[in-house]
Amino acid sequence: MTEAPKPAAPAAAGSRASMKKELPEHFKAYKHVWVYVEVERGQVHPVSFELLGEGRKLANKLGVDLAAVVIGPPDEGTRTAVAETFCYGADLAYLVEDPLLTHYRNEPYTRALTDVVNTYKPEILLLGATTLGRDLAGSVATTLLTGLTADCTELDVDADASLAATRPTFGGSLLCTIYTLNFRPQMATVRPRVMAMPERVEKPVGRVITHKLDMVEDDIVTKILSFIPDRDAGKANLAYADIVVAGGLGLGGAENFQLVKGLARVLGAEYGCSRPVVQKGWQPYERQIGQTGKTIRPKLYIAAGISGAIQHRVGVEGADLIVAINTDKNAPIFDFAHVGLVTDAVRFLPALTDAFIRRLSPHNRDRLAG
Amino acid sequence: MHIVVCIKQVPDSAQIRVHPVTNTIMRQGVPTIINPYDLYALEEALRLRDQHGGEVTVLTMGPPNAEDTLRKALTFGADRAVLLTDRFFAGSDTLATSFALSSAIAKVAQVYGAPDIVFTGKQTIDGDTAQVGPGIAKRLKLLQLTYVSRIADLDLAGRTISVERRSEGGVQQLRTTLPALITMLEGTNDMRRGTMKDALRAARAEVVIWSAKDAGIEDLTKCGLRGSPTVVKRVFAPGPRAEKAEMIEITPAARDTADSLLDAIFSRQPKLEADIAAAQAAL
Numbered sequence: 001m002t003e004a005p006k007p008a009a010p011a012a013a014g015s016r017a018s019m020k021k022e023l024p025e026h027f028k029a030y031k032h033v034w035v036y037v038e039v040e041r042g043q044v045h046p047v048s049f050e051l052l053g054e055g056r057k058l059a060n061k062l063g064v065d066l067a068a069v070v071i072g073p074p075d076e077g078t079r080t081a082v083a084e085t086f087c088y089g090a091d092l093a094y095l096v097e098d099p100l101l102t103h104y105r106n107e108p109y110t111r112a113l114t115d116v117v118n119t120y121k122p123e124i125l126l127l128g129a130t131t132l133g134r135d136l137a138g139s140v141a142t143t144l145l146t147g148l149t150a151d152c153t154e155l156d157v158d159a160d161a162s163l164a165a166t167r168p169t170f171g172g173s174l175l176c177t178i179y180t181l182n183f184r185p186q187m188a189t190v191r192p193r194v195m196a197m198p199e200r201v202e203k204p205v206g207r208v209i210t211h212k213l214d215m216v217e218d219d220i221v222t223k224i225l226s227f228i229p230d231r232d233a234g235k236a237n238l239a240y241a242d243i244v245v246a247g248g249l250g251l252g253g254a255e256n257f258q259l260v261k262g263l264a265r266v267l268g269a270e271y272g273c274s275r276p277v278v279q280k281g282w283q284p285y286e287r288q289i290g291q292t293g294k295t296i297r298p299k300l301y302i303a304a305g306i307s308g309a310i311q312h313r314v315g316v317e318g319a320d321l322i323v324a325i326n327t328d329k330n331a332p333i334f335d336f337a338h339v340g341l342v343t344d345a346v347r348f349l350p351a352l353t354d355a356f357i358r359r360l361s362p363h364n365r366d367r368l369a370g
Numbered sequence: 371m372h373i374v375v376c377i378k379q380v381p382d383s384a385q386i387r388v389h390p391v392t393n394t395i396m397r398q399g400v401p402t403i404i405n406p407y408d409l410y411a412l413e414e415a416l417r418l419r420d421q422h423g424g425e426v427t428v429l430t431m432g433p434p435n436a437e438d439t440l441r442k443a444l445t446f447g448a449d450r451a452v453l454l455t456d457r458f459f460a461g462s463d464t465l466a467t468s469f470a471l472s473s474a475i476a477k478v479a480q481v482y483g484a485p486d487i488v489f490t491g492k493q494t495i496d497g498d499t500a501q502v503g504p505g506i507a508k509r510l511k512l513l514q515l516t517y518v519s520r521i522a523d524l525d526l527a528g529r530t531i532s533v534e535r536r537s538e539g540g541v542q543q544l545r546t547t548l549p550a551l552i553t554m555l556e557g558t559n560d561m562r563r564g565t566m567k568d569a570l571r572a573a574r575a576e577v578v579i580w581s582a583k584d585a586g587i588e589d590l591t592k593c594g595l596r597g598s599p600t601v602v603k604r605v606f607a608p609g610p611r612a613e614k615a616e617m618i619e620i621t622p623a624a625r626d627t628a629d630s631l632l633d634a635i636f637s638r639q640p641k642l643e644a645d646i647a648a649a650q651a652a653l
């Protein structure tokens with residue numbers, strides 16, 4: 001993964017790119033696209049299915065197979081996870097099953113994934129940029145001494161079949177496209193919701209290649225004492241909401257956030273905010289949308305008093321319909337919104353809330369407006 | 371006890387501007403700060419030292435002026451500062467960065483004693499990858515504890531450490547042995563205000579400055595651009611969407627404007643109307 005390039009980078013980037021691509025002979029055997037499928041407590045993290053969707057496209061372009069890698073304990077959850085990967089587009093699955101893999105721990109998971117990579121040699125390996133995925137990806141890439149591009153927002157393959165991984169750089173003010181030219185596998189992580197969820201198609205379980213974990217418990221130094229599940233797990237489901245209403249600094253004060261929440265309530269939506277709103281303490285961090293907060297892909301996103309800085313933009317661009325309300329007709333948000341209104345959000349939000357109630361459930365007006 | 375804290379000097383990104391024509395970053399005059407995430411690591415290290423005794427060494431790789439960043443860390447109470455600076459490091463990606471830093475930590479271990487714990491921040495605000503910490507751990511064969519929210523117990527005699535680690539959907543309580551590498555989660559502590567004594571000491575203190583050679587790095591092909599498997603091919607600003615936003619006319623009555631907006635929304639997303647009605651009925 002590449003750090004923000006040094007000051008002269010935009011100019012120098014061209015010269016780096018012209019660095020000759022000479023894939024060493026022993027890397028030429030590396031083929032196929034892999035997705036590491038994250039399973040914890042029997043549940044597949046949705047980001048893994050999103051990556052299978054993206055991996056499918058890359059594999060088709062390259063004319064190679066898409067493989068899922070599942071690592072977990074020998075139980076129902078793991079087997080279901082394997083079966084599901086086929087429904088989301090995998091051609092085959094690699095499975096490492098062992099009681100030592102019951103809960104995520106860096107040591108055995110790093111060993112399992114590195115061993116499978118070294119044995120079966122993929123050209124591309126994708127992981128979710130979750131706490132688990134980031135913990136694992138860094139260890140695996142360093143063990144393999146290959147390149148890793150973190151938090152990508154776009155993946156593609158270029159004319160000479162290299163992975164082109166695009167991500168925000170310079171604190172998110174620009175995007176850059178990164179290549180891992182002379183090393184394999186080319187590794188990339190992608191945050192949840194950045195890629196679309198592919199459609200699930202019922203499919204029989206295909207080819208599963210099992211690989212043994214070459215470890216015993218005594219080899220593993222780190223022990224899990226306990227796991228405390230989050231009490232409010234599933235409470236604010238911002239990332240997966242169908243409709244999101246968000247407010248920014250333009251709302252002018254914490255108290256005006258009621259207007260955002262009121263509209264969200266009437267729409268059965270989740271609400272969110274821009275980063276400065278969190279920094280000012282108007283809303284907690286869980287509500288932050290953007291590059292350093294949640295990525296969302298709702299059917300409808302309504303942004304009130306948000307300027308549309310790129311760090312915010314990369315978190316909302318997957319929305320089907322973006323509506324922006326901003327007093328400044330030159331605000332950057334109008335560059336990527338589908339529908340815009342140049343007006344005072346504080347005055348307009350109550351009217352908008354009321355319009356939804358009038359249109360959709362006039363009889364419930366009193367109850368909803370409450 | 372000896373703790374090494376890796377910190378990074380980053381531009382105060384709130385103040386970075388992109389040149390509107392050339393799309394290059396205008397860094398001139400942008401003040402630099404300690405990567406905010408690293409402050410949680412530094413504070414945690416200082417607390418452990420205050421409880422258990424020992425020393426905290428802060429280490430950074432960066433340009434010569436990153437010395438300012440280290441001096442700042444000294445004012446908070448770090449005992450020693452090491453700056454790894456060399457033109458060979460320019461253009462390092464995470465793999466090359468973790469190589470340089472782990473080499474420097476190995477050298478620190480030789481000169482000042484082996485660290486019991488190495489801390490890093492969760493990620494930086496400019497690179498934002500969260501991968502350098504794990505990279506260092508792997509190279510130095512340290513036990514890796516990422517996203518740590520609390521250090522529950524440190525047993526120096528027994529050589530073990532117990533922590534709480536943020537994981538998907540909950541908190542893992544883990545115990546491992548020293549030496550370990552910890553990446554500290556944000557919001558887990560408040561950075562202390564340095565004392566006057568520390569400020570005076572920091573002003574006078576000598577920052578140890580090492581080149582690649584000083585840090586014992588012989589293989590320069592593992593450094594900087596040459597040691598980086600990833601290559602930045604293109605840097606660009608995202609353009610506007612091809613299709614321009616439909617602007618809703620603002621009428622004197624907000625009510626009418628709102629109705630036009632609803633028309634626009636539902637003509638583009640017809641299915642939403644039923645979805646929202648269902649959601650309302652459920653309220």
Ligand SMILES: Cc1cc2nc3c(=O)[nH]c(=O)nc-3n(C[C@H](O)[C@H](O)[C@H](O)COP(=O)(O)OP(=O)(O)OC[C@H]3O[C@@H](n4cnc5c(N)ncnc54)[C@H](O)[C@@H]3O)c2cc1C
Pocket residue numbers: 171172247248249250251252273274275276277288289290291292293294304305306307308309310311312315325326327328331343344345346383384495496
């Ligand atoms: C490393 C890094 C990471 C970042 N990550 C994120 C992130 O994850 N998410 C994020 O959102 N930001 C992030 N940012 C910050 C981002 O750069 C912007 O500063 C931020 O998004 C701006 O928030 P805002 O739009 O609420 O405020 P402003 O940019 O101040 O915009 C306020 C807007 O409200 C409008 N306005 C004012 N009054 C009204 C009114 N009465 N009615 C309607 N409109 C009004 C103004 O015209 C203006 O466009 C990050 C920055 C950095 C450097």
